[in-house]
Amino acid sequence: MMTGDGLLVRLRPARPGFSLGELMAISDAAALCGNGILEITARGNLQIRGLTAETVPLLSQKIADAGIEIAQGLAIETPPLAGLDPAEIADAVSVAERLRQAVAAHQPPLQLAPKLSVVIDGGGQLHLGAVTADIRLRAVRTNGKLLWLLALAGTETTARRIAVLEEVAVVPAAMDILASLAAIGRDARARDITGVVTTHWAVPADVGDVAPRIAAPNSAGIHDLDGDCFILGVGLPFGQIRTENLRSLLEALEILGATEIRLAPGHALMVLGIAPDRVGAAQALALGHGLCAFPRDPRNHIAACAGVGACASARIDTRAVAQMVVDRAPALLDGSLTIHVSGCAKGCAKPSASALTITAAPIGYGLVVNGPASAAPTAYIEENNIRTALEHLDKLVSKRKQGGESARSCLTRLGADMITAAVQQG
Numbered sequence: 001m002m003t004g005d006g007l008l009v010r011l012r013p014a015r016p017g018f019s020l021g022e023l024m025a026i027s028d029a030a031a032l033c034g035n036g037i038l039e040i041t042a043r044g045n046l047q048i049r050g051l052t053a054e055t056v057p058l059l060s061q062k063i064a065d066a067g068i069e070i071a072q073g074l075a076i077e078t079p080p081l082a083g084l085d086p087a088e089i090a091d092a093v094s095v096a097e098r099l100r101q102a103v104a105a106h107q108p109p110l111q112l113a114p115k116l117s118v119v120i121d122g123g124g125q126l127h128l129g130a131v132t133a134d135i136r137l138r139a140v141r142t143n144g145k146l147l148w149l150l151a152l153a154g155t156e157t158t159a160r161r162i163a164v165l166e167e168v169a170v171v172p173a174a175m176d177i178l179a180s181l182a183a184i185g186r187d188a189r190a191r192d193i194t195g196v197v198t199t200h201w202a203v204p205a206d207v208g209d210v211a212p213r214i215a216a217p218n219s220a221g222i223h224d225l226d227g228d229c230f231i232l233g234v235g236l237p238f239g240q241i242r243t244e245n246l247r248s249l250l251e252a253l254e255i256l257g258a259t260e261i262r263l264a265p266g267h268a269l270m271v272l273g274i275a276p277d278r279v280g281a282a283q284a285l286a287l288g289h290g291l292c293a294f295p296r297d298p299r300n301h302i303a304a305c306a307g308v309g310a311c312a313s314a315r316i317d318t319r320a321v322a323q324m325v326v327d328r329a330p331a332l333l334d335g336s337l338t339i340h341v342s343g344c345a346k347g348c349a350k351p352s353a354s355a356l357t358i359t360a361a362p363i364g365y366g367l368v369v370n371g372p373a374s375a376a377p378t379a380y381i382e383e384n385n386i387r388t389a390l391e392h393l394d395k396l397v398s399k400r401k402q403g404g405e406s407a408r409s410c411l412t413r414l415g416a417d418m419i420t421a422a423v424q425q426g
């Protein structure tokens with residue numbers, strides 16, 4: 001797709017992860033064909049920026065030459081540690097593969113919306129609950145039996161629960177819904193389906209009996225899988241990394257024994273294969289390369305889009321503002337909320353509402369309280385006042401927080417009027 005800094009290509013590996021050599025080859029190809037910036041999106045897709053109509057075929061050739069298999073067609077996503085997480089109760093990768101085969105075999109071919117997505121979650125810890133999907137399938141255990149919860153159009157908390165299915169019905173049910181979408185039209189999304197006939201599937205339990213999930217841990221940090229296997233998650237600050245920095249990191253991780261890299265939600269890479277006695281060194285190495293290697297890194301709690309210089313629609317330097325939030329308003333970044341910095345009202349980095357969104361406005365910045373980037377700002381901040389406005393917000397939360405209260409609860413208790421008054425102080 002076209003952006004402000006040229007064409008952008010989005011890739012997903014056909015297998016759960018990349019070898020280090022494959023990711024180095026992608027990084028080198030991005031440096032040669034693009035502008036030297038790689039991104040990992042909030043849902044864990046890889047993006048290469050700054051391409052041109054002339055360089056896209058070369059990029060494609062370089063990826064093919066490296067033998068890298070890229071997923072085609074419908075996005076069917078599984079959690080980053082699928083197949084490795086001991087907390088999983090079902091094999092999401094094999095269900096995803098069966099669904100891919102069913103979609104590929106369907107005649108006539110299903111004409112589906114390009115952004116349609118399916119999440120298949122085996123019930124592990126590092127789940128995709130916060131990622132929006134058209135079709136969600138989550139393994140659950142009910143009375144000792146493995147079942148699957150089917151939900152449509154949203155995240156784990158916002159999607160509409162449709163049915164609880166036996167495993168044998170999972171792929172046929174997903175195919176029924178995909179066929180219904182294809183019948184509606186090329187742009188149809190799961191939110192367009194008003195009723196789903198569930199009577200022809202065996203429905204062994206009520207959707208209301210399935211307990212909600214607790215939020216997944218942050219991808220950044222060391223994940224202890226079974227006391228003997230550790231996986232290092234590293235987040236890209238504000239979703240981006242320079243290709244030379246990525247290559248240097250991958251070379252060093254390879255020396256430490258890393259064998260595979262998986263893409264993860266929260267703009268992260270999961271590093272597999274490092275021996276337990278070396279995983280701490282790998283974490284320090286990632287930190288030294290400027291990445292978010294710890295779950296408490298404040299940069300994990302800011303969602304920023306590409307911004308000026310990378311997107312034609314952007315009117316603010318989102319990454320500079322995000323760094324300003326880290327430097328001037330650390331009290332807001334205790335992990336209880338995500339601050340969204342958006343270059344325009346589209347809100348690509350976080351389409352859903354945020355407790356605080358800083359967006360572009362005609363006079364500088366708009367601050368939206370409890371809303372998405374498209375909402376009318378609660379307060380306006382002149383361009384030269386953004387630093388002091390952030391300092392005032394920081395002071396407001398630091399001073400008014402009651403014992404043990406999180407930044408989010410404090411902001412909720414104080415309300416939009418008090419937040420507005422704080423940022424508009426002279």
Ligand code: SF4
Nearest residue numbers: 305311343344347348
């Ligand atoms: S939110 Fe606006 S400025 Fe940011 S990437 Fe999306 S379209 Fe571009």
